[in-house]
Amino acid sequence: xxxxxxQTEKAMTRDPEEYAIRSxxxxxSPPPPAEAVMRIEDMDVFYGDFRAxxxxxxxxxxxxxxxxxxxxxxxxxxVLRSLxxxxxxxxxxxxxxxxxxxxxNIYQRHVDPVEVRRRVGMxxxxxxxxxxxxxxxxxxxxxxxxxxxxRGELDDLVEHALTxxxxxxxxxxKLTESGYSLSGGQxxxxxxxxxxxxxxxxxxxxxxxxxxxxxxTLRIEELMMTLKKEFTIIIVTHNMQQAGRVSDRTAFxxxxxxxxxxxTGKLVEFDDTDRIFTAPGEKETEDYITGRFG
Amino acid sequence: xxxAAPERPEVDLFPTPEEYQGLLSKRTRRARLFQAACxxxxxxxxxxxxxxxxxxxxxxxxxxxxxxxTEPEAVVADLGLDPTQVTLxxxxxxxxxxxxQAGISxxxxxxxxxxxxFYADRLxxxxxxSWDELCASAEPVPGCTAGPRGHANVLALVLERVVQxxxxxxxxxxxxxLNPEGFEADVxxxxxxxxxxxxxxxxxxxxxxxxxxxxxxxxxSSATPEIAGIRTAILGSxxxxxxxxxxxxxxxxxxxxxxxxxxxxSRLNDFIQTNIYNLAGVPSIIYGMLGLAILVRVLEPFTSxxxxxxxxxxxxxxxxxxxxxxxxxxxxxxxVIISAQxxxxxxxxxxxxxxxxxxxxxxxxxxSQVLPVALPGILTGAILAVARAxxxxxxxxxxxxxxxxxxxxxxxxxxxxxxxxxxxxxxSFPQEEFRKIAAAASLALLLLLxxxxxxxxxxxxxxxxxx
Numbered sequence: 026x027x028x029x030x031x032q033t034e035k036a037m038t039r040d041p042e043e044y045a046i047r048s049x050x051x052x053x054s055p056p057p058p059a060e061a062v063m064r065i066e067d068m069d070v071f072y073g074d075f076r077a078x079x080x081x082x083x084x085x086x087x088x089x090x091x092x093x094x095x096x097x098x099x100x101x102x103x104v105l106r107s108l109x110x111x112x113x114x115x116x117x118x119x120x121x122x123x124x125x126x127x128x129x130n131i132y133q134r135h136v137d138p139v140e141v142r143r144r145v146g147m148x149x150x151x152x153x154x155x156x157x158x159x160x161x162x163x164x165x166x167x168x169x170x171x172x173x174x175x176r177g178e179l180d181d182l183v184e185h186a187l188t189x190x191x192x193x194x195x196x197x198x199k200l201t202e203s204g205y206s207l208s209g210g211q212x213x214x215x216x217x218x219x220x221x222x223x224x225x226x227x228x229x230x231x232x233x234x235x236x237x238x239x240x241x242t243l244r245i246e247e248l249m250m251t252l253k254k255e256f257t258i259i260i261v262t263h264n265m266q267q268a269g270r271v272s273d274r275t276a277f278x279x280x281x282x283x284x285x286x287x288x289t290g291k292l293v294e295f296d297d298t299d300r301i302f303t304a305p306g307e308k309e310t311e312d313y314i315t316g317r318f319g
Numbered sequence: 320x321x322x323a324a325p326e327r328p329e330v331d332l333f334p335t336p337e338e339y340q341g342l343l344s345k346r347t348r349r350a351r352l353f354q355a356a357c358x359x360x361x362x363x364x365x366x367x368x369x370x371x372x373x374x375x376x377x378x379x380x381x382x383x384x385x386x387x388x389t390e391p392e393a394v395v396a397d398l399g400l401d402p403t404q405v406t407l408x409x410x411x412x413x414x415x416x417x418x419x420q421a422g423i424s425x426x427x428x429x430x431x432x433x434x435x436x437f438y439a440d441r442l443x444x445x446x447x448x449s450w451d452e453l454c455a456s457a458e459p460v461p462g463c464t465a466g467p468r469g470h471a472n473v474l475a476l477v478l479e480r481v482v483q484x485x486x487x488x489x490x491x492x493x494x495x496x497l498n499p500e501g502f503e504a505d506v507x508x509x510x511x512x513x514x515x516x517x518x519x520x521x522x523x524x525x526x527x528x529x530x531x532x533x534x535x536x537x538x539x540s541s542a543t544p545e546i547a548g549i550r551t552a553i554l555g556s557x558x559x560x561x562x563x564x565x566x567x568x569x570x571x572x573x574x575x576x577x578x579x580x581x582x583x584x585s586r587l588n589d590f591i592q593t594n595i596y597n598l599a600g601v602p603s604i605i606y607g608m609l610g611l612a613i614l615v616r617v618l619e620p621f622t623s624x625x626x627x628x629x630x631x632x633x634x635x636x637x638x639x640x641x642x643x644x645x646x647x648x649x650x651x652x653x654x655v656i657i658s659a660q661x662x663x664x665x666x667x668x669x670x671x672x673x674x675x676x677x678x679x680x681x682x683x684x685x686x687s688q689v690l691p692v693a694l695p696g697i698l699t700g701a702i703l704a705v706a707r708a709x710x711x712x713x714x715x716x717x718x719x720x721x722x723x724x725x726x727x728x729x730x731x732x733x734x735x736x737x738x739x740x741x742x743x744x745x746x747s748f749p750q751e752e753f754r755k756i757a758a759a760a761s762l763a764l765l766l767l768l769x770x771x772x773x774x775x776x777x778x779x780x781x782x783x784x785x786x
Contacts, residue, residue: 111676114671116583139678140678142675142677142678143677144678146676153672153673154673155673166679169683169687170677223677
């Protein structure tokens with residue numbers, strides 16, 4: 026069953042208060058949200074009996090970049106992957122709570138995860154182009170999703186996506202070469218082109234620069250700044266400078282360890298990136314940001 | 320959070336430099352020893368392979384002592400030609416046929432003509448009116464429709480029926496090359512010991528013979544080893560391979576795709592997985608029992624082709640090439656599944672995630688991303704498994720491969736024999752010549768395997784390059 030896209034309008038007129046995230050200490054004032062494309066509402070993620078993430082609620086504003094940061098094992102990648110139901114691929118994974126896309130919970134029974142993933146694209150940690158030509162890498166996503174255009178229109182789509190990923194100038198003469206023939210940074214931009222080609226609304230990025238050198242990282246960051254005009258971007262990063270440089274809002278996660286040694290990720294604080302980095306509401310956030318933790 | 324580093328013990332537990340030097344040379348010696356042991360293992364393997372090839376080739380070629388019922392020179396001389404200038408091969412078709420007519424009874428001649436006639440426009444042995452009657456009957460003989468025999472065919476008939484070479488003694492390849500005089504001495508000794516019956520020493524000709532030759536590959540089997548060939552067996556094996564591939568590859572790859580890509584971990588799946596591994600180790604004769612009980616007996620209407628052609632079943636029982644092919648398919652199935660599973664598991668999961676993340680369905684992911692990457696591995700595993708099946712003998716004996724058959728298999732419902740069966744049969748005969756043609760058939764089987772494996776390598780390289 027398709028999503029009702031008209032509800033975007035309704036989402037725009039929502040009461041800002043609704044997006045307020047109350048951290049346990051009630052110490053921060055909620056950031057003024059723009060129109061939220063996606064919202065996590067009181068979500069827990071389980072792997073079997075193990076609760077990996079608890080009680081997360083975050084709104085993701087349209088045409089903004091939201092960064093998810095936190096120490097290793099805090100569940101930020103799990104949260105990211107719950108946004109396009111990639112966790113479904115892990116047989117034991119289970120999500121409780123709601124993930125709203127516009128005004129519909131993507132975990133409702135009648136929602137097909139295939140459609141969710143088509144509208145919420147993803148870029149992975151390690152560049153993972155298909156072992157096909159550069160052209161095919163970009164065109165395939167459109168083709169399987171029923172792209173109706175003729176050959177020439179598909180060519181235009183590929184060119185547009187590669188241009189959006191700032192890769193067109195470098196590859197326009199070798200579109201038939203294998204995606205593996207590119208450098209690591211180029212491969213990651215190819216993966217971005219591949220993700221944007223079916224024109225999703227949201228782009229999830231799971232530590233997209235962790236396998237890249239600083240120059241390639243900088244290019245991807247610049248690219249994200251242009252891409253956010255068209256897409257809503259949610260990025261997981263280990264690199265706090267990166268979160269500070271590119272993101273509009275930041276969610277800080279950390280880990281609770283219970284008596285039995287089980288580690289459960291939790292959202293500590295969600296706010297404007299500037300505030301998180303200059304005047305965090307939580308002691309834990311401040312310790313992490315200033316490098317006294319993790 | 321900081322962990323307290325474990326305290327270094329007061330006493331230094333590491334060896335002193337002198338001790339270390341001693342230990343080092345000991346370790347190096349041990350490393351060399353294991354390297355030598357591995358090299359030895361490799362040598363044993365290579366020697367075993369070389370010995371195998373040596374035995375087969377040694378028996379497939381060599382000197383033979385032949386007694387001809389009629390000397391080819393005498394045949395040529397009878398025609399008024401000079402035997403030093405002309406050989407049998409040089410004779411015209413009409414001349415050969417004349418020799419044949421003189422050498423065989425008219426009954427044998429009629430039988431040969433009914434198999435295949437000698438001239439398109441006239442008959443040689445059969446009277447015209449009885450021929451017309453034969454061809455007008457409900458079951459016309461093959462000669463009514465087939466074209467006339469050629470020169471090579473009649474030459475072979477003259478050799479078989481008129482010259483009638485009888486190999487009375489053979490010598491393997493290596494002694495034939497190194498010590499040909501030894502063979503002559505052996506033959507002479509054989510005459511003195513009266514081992515050659517009524518033959519006289521002056522009738523014996525000693526000549527080279529390649530038991531593995533083109534005529535051997537293209538002739539049907541025969542009770543006379545000198546003229547027996549393995550065409551029927553090779554065609555039977557080819558049919559078996561084709562049916563085995565058609566059965567085992569689609570079923571095996573499909574099962575592997577389900578197990579790797581779709582099945583969620585569960586007790587049942589663990590059970591199935593374990594049993595696939597167990598099935599791969601089940602002795603082939605047990606598959607033969609299965610084939611006999613299920614395919615030959617229970618499914619007889621199907622495997623004999625009776626259900627497809629009501630009225631006149633193509634075969635009177637289920638002992639057909641189809642039964643045997645499916646039995647071999649079942650035999651190779653576990654290996655095909657396992658190797659396909661390994662190939663699919665070797666595809667990085669990042670590829671599946673990338674594809675699923677784009678909004679592809681499971682099947683689109685498997686079809687367009689996973690299978691192309693896994694295909695070279697799947698094909699290699701499948702072809703190696705099928706190559707293994709070519710050499711299987713035990714299950715074929717159980718499902719009823721014919722031990723002596725001269726009719727080529729004509730379809731999935733024909734009776735059949737296979738190369739390993741033929742080898743098995745020939746080695747059980749007492750005459751030395753049968754052991755020679757068994758060796759030649761082994762060589763043919765090895766070449767068949769070589770061709771299949773080369774096919775696997777070519778396929779793998781082609782698909783690997785595409786990716």
